[in-house]
Amino acid sequence: METMALLEKDMVQNLLPQKFPFVMVDAMHSYSETSLVSGLKIQSENIFVSNSGFLEAGLIEHMAQSVALHTGYQFFLKNETAPTGYIGSIKEIEIKKLPKVNDTIESAVTILQEFAGITLVNIVTTLNNEEIANGQMKTVLAK
Template identity: 60%
Template sequence: MNLLNKTIQEKSVIENLIPQKYPFIMVDKLHHYSETQVITGLKVLATNIFVKHGAFMAAGLIEHMAQSVALHTGYQFFLKNEAAPTGYIGAIKMANILELPKIDQELTTTATILHEILGVTLVQVQVECNGAIIATSELKTVLAN
């Protein structure tokens, strides 16, 4: 299956590319993949566990950013015909939450790999909603052994 040149939004495909399971899935689209970048999406639904008072909480945005990185890693492993590994947020160097998205808004998130060595990945992440940047971060993720 060649997923490089099309948006993937089939729930079962996304769920097989990341280790998280329902109700803790915070990505629902893969728009673009390359070795050094991934562009993901998420439609904020009222049923999302991180929605409170009609808005997607900051913790949800950070988890969405981390799962965007997990989707990048999962797709890398998919290309090698291997199962997606479990990973963790090792550190959040910086996170700026400028706005909380509302129910039914679409997030488009770009994660750019800055460095990747021995299962530790340093990533710069930018989340957009309605054409505006609403969050940025620099994360370090770590793969479990």
């Protein structure tokens, strides 16, 4: 059973700095000030698909864009334009399994710390409720 998206693909794309074909998030399932759950259905034409499998780089990009979506939605709620964000650092990403074409992955982002435009997050990515990847990232907003 598919969970209903809080935000659908077009709205999500408007909140991300990345544009097609580099968009790796197509749904937002939940949002709070300190968390977000995003989704992505992996399509065969995705630039990170090779031999019907989704590459590690795509998974990491999906995780990073999930963080960007949280920031974008925060600014959207305040009726402000979100500044561009960058990955400041990636800490201990563990990839246990790679999804395949037509799989739908979800990433749960938890904000651990936020200070002066620098955000430390924990991210857990699942496929059919099985954890397939996790890690921490630090993102930085451009001034």
